[in-house]
Amino acid sequence: MAEDLTVIAGSRQEQYLSLIPQIRALLEGEEDLVANLANTAAALKEQFGWFWVGFYLVRRDELVLGPFQGPVACTRIRKGRGVCGSSWAQEKTLIVPDVEAFPGHIACSSLSKSEIVVPVIRHGEVVAVLDVDSEMPDHFGPTDQQYLEEIVSLITF
Ligand code: SME
Numbered sequence: 001m002a003e004d005l006t007v008i009a010g011s012r013q014e015q016y017l018s019l020i021p022q023i024r025a026l027l028e029g030e031e032d033l034v035a036n037l038a039n040t041a042a043a044l045k046e047q048f049g050w051f052w053v054g055f056y057l058v059r060r061d062e063l064v065l066g067p068f069q070g071p072v073a074c075t076r077i078r079k080g081r082g083v084c085g086s087s088w089a090q091e092k093t094l095i096v097p098d099v100e101a102f103p104g105h106i107a108c109s110s111l112s113k114s115e116i117v118v119p120v121i122r123h124g125e126v127v128a129v130l131d132v133d134s135e136m137p138d139h140f141g142p143t144d145q146q147y148l149e150e151i152v153s154l155i156t157f
């Protein structure tokens with residue numbers, strides 16, 4: 001596997017196109033889930049500098065904090081609660097341009113202004129979610145959805 005990351009400047013799409021083969025290389029030949037989630041979160045944080053990037057894992061009837069990069073965060077989220085629990089319940093990616101306008105948003109940090117949550121679905125079941133927070137409002141859009149969904153599809157659960 002590659003052990004260093006080349007970070008580039010460019011459009012959001014150019015950044016993803018540079019990053020995705022590098023994430024593939026990081027995941028190649030490694031089957032440990034924690035290692036792969038940790039490196040995926042780190043690679044996203046390093047390229048984009050987002051405020052918070054990490055995974056919550058489905059454990060019975062709640063999400064439990066997994067590997068992440070950023071400030072400490074709430075450890076458990078129930079299904080249907082917050083953006084993460086809603087993405088799990090609805091089994092779809094949620095883009096929240098203004099977290100304060102999202103009913104039930106769980107504020108792990110008041111600095112987070114917008115958010116995207118991508119569910120990881122395996123054999124028809126949500127097994128985890130990828131959560132990304134930005135300090136800037138309205139920071140995520142369809143390009144992020146497309147490429148973050150591709151990135152989570154690369155991880156073997
Ligand atoms: N804001 C999330 C909680 C997780 S933290 O942002 C890291 C939510 O509403 O589900």
